[in-house]
Amino acid sequence: MGVISRDKDQINCIYASDSDFGKQLEGYLKASGKGILMINLSNSMPTPTQWQELARELGVGINKFLDFSEIQGIEEGSEFDANDYVTILEQNPKAFKGAIIINGDKTEHIKTVTDVLRYFDIDSAGLEKTMHSKAPDIDKSTEDENFV
Structure with missing residues (x-):
C-alpha cells in the first residue's frame, strides 16, 4: 500500500499553476463531477517518498516530470539520482x-x-453518428410533410 491517498470519488491533481495548462486544468477536472484536490507545487510539495511512489507507479524516472528548459544550469542529459531530481523540483x-x-x-x-x-474517456460529446458517416434522412416520414 502506498503513501498517497486514493479515493474513486475524488481526483487528486498535482500541478504547477504557473503554466497556461495549469491555469486551465481545474476547469476540466471540475467537469468530472467528482471532488477535486488541487495540489499546486508552488504552495505544497509532495514528499520524496510520494514522488518515488508516483514515478514507480507511472513506470518512469522523476526526471520525466521536469521541463529542463525551465531550469537554469541543468541540461536534459544531466545525470542525477532520484533525490536530486526531487530537490530540483x-x-x-x-x-x-x-x-x-x-x-x-x-x-x-x-x-x-x-x-x-x-x-476521462470523453469523446465527441457522445455523438453516435455524423453527416459524414451516414447520409441524412430526406424521405417523408408522415403524409403531411412536403419537401421543396
Missing part, C-alpha cells in the same frame, strides 16, 4: 511538466488538454 516548481492526476487506482501523467479528455 522543490527549487523549481515551474519546471514541472504537465500534471499528475490520481483517481482511485488510476494514475496518469498528463501534458495536454487532450490527455485530460482521454483520461
